[in-house]
Amino acid sequence: MSATVELNAGGATLGLMPDVGGSIAFWRAGGMDFLRPVIDPHLVAQHGRAVAGYPLVPFSNRIAGDHFRFDGVDYHLTPSFAGENCAIHGNGWQRRWRLDMLSDSSATLSLDHVPVRELAGQWPFSYRAQLRYDLRENGLSIGIMVENADTRDQPVGMGFHPYFPRHSGLRLGFVAGSVWTNGPDHMPALRVPAEGEWSFAHMRDAGHAPIDNCYAGWSGSAFLRWPREGYALTLESSPELRHLVLFTPPDQPYIGVEPVSNMNDGFNRTVIADSGVQVLAPGQKMEGHIRMTVSRC
Template identity: 80%
Template sequence: MSATLELQAGAARLGLLPDMGGSIAFWRSGTMDFLRPVADPHLVAQHGRAVAGYPLVPFSNRVAGNQFRFEGVDYRLTPNFGGENCAIHGNGWQHRWRIAMLSDRSATLSLDHAPIGPRAGEWPFSYRAQLRYDLREAGLSIGILIENTDTRNQPVGMGFHPYFPCHAGLRVGFAASSVWTSAPDHLPLLRIPAEGQWSFAQMRDVGDAAIDNCYAGWSGSAFLRWPREGYALTLEGSPELRHLVLFTPPGKPYIGLEPVSNMNDGFNRMAIADSGVRVLAPGQKMEGHIRMTVARC
């Protein structure tokens, strides 16, 4: 089992798993767990280990048919998600990250990817990624950076996948301009206004709704409230992260609320003006920042 690296700030504790995709093992203060560890059997590279959140590099969500065309070249990816024939969430979560810097409250992890051997099917370009966690007594900040270390241009995206506990009465709120409905294969189908049943502009109970959709034109702020536990959390994303994936599996003790840069299947939809996919020239970098702040309510 991978060793857990622990950070501390006052009563707050953050557990990290550098060897398990740079994932978060736990984030808690006192008796409150702000993230919920989940063992997802579909994420086969995690080998059944429960994680509470993990980075999405060099892209978020699914790539249709495990293939995309970029600058006149066709690329094919290796499926990495059990139960579906698809590549999902990049490959950063599949590998060991190196500890680059460490203090009581902060850790910087790094990962170098080269498309050699089996890794060529994970992602066909070379990149370097950095992941920084900064713990405060009242919050957690996450910074993600991708650098193109290849000799070619490459398309990239990024994000973070936290699992939030879904206690009875959990309320969620955020503003977004539109949402992509999903086909049976979980890929984008139609873009519609984020209104009516799709709107979370007013905080509402998650309930039993089965949602697994990507919102576009996200304002950059989202709010969660656990009234029974007496806590509220504000989730903020930097301007590079203007999509938000909401995942509410019925009957599960968690939800996903994922700040990401690119829409689902963005590499095959780069003609969409706000697909969120960035093209990095050799040596260019992209970074995004996420801040989570907690308070009593």
């Protein structure tokens, strides 16, 4: 059993699991669990641990067929999502992170990936990642950095996957320009305006319709409200994270609202101007920042 590191700020507590992908175990404040720990049997590398949120590096969501082509070279990844022939969410969530700095309310974790032996199937380029959690009594800030530690250019993406509790009449609101519909393989099929049933521009019940789609042109803010608990949460991200993956699995007590840089399967769709995939030269870095603020409502 991996140890949980606990941060405290006022009446808020945050549990971290460096050995389980640098993930969040729980986040509690004012008698409310703002994140929902979830055991996902498809994510085999989490070894059955309940995880409430985890970083997505060096890419978000799926890469079709575990294959992409970059600078004239074909790369093949090892499937990481049970039940699908698919690499998903990068490999940071599959690895142990080092705890580099710890204070009462802050922690900095790091990961050095070198593609040797079986690790080459996770990602074929060397990179260094850093993850910083800063807890406040009324919120949580998360910083993510990826540095190209290779001698070659490499494509990268990033994001964060929080699970929010679905109870107490959860309502959700955000603004985005468009959304990608999915084909039978869960890959983007058609880009349509974020209107009608796709729109959350007016805050509405999160509902139980199955959504697992990537929104583009996201404003960078999302709003969640648990009216029966009397709490609201504002999620804000830096300009690098302008896609939002909404995941509302039916009959589950959670939803995912994931700020990410790249569209789903963006590594095979770089001809799309806003695919969000960044190419880093050796030594170049990419950063993203997320802030979640809670209040009474």
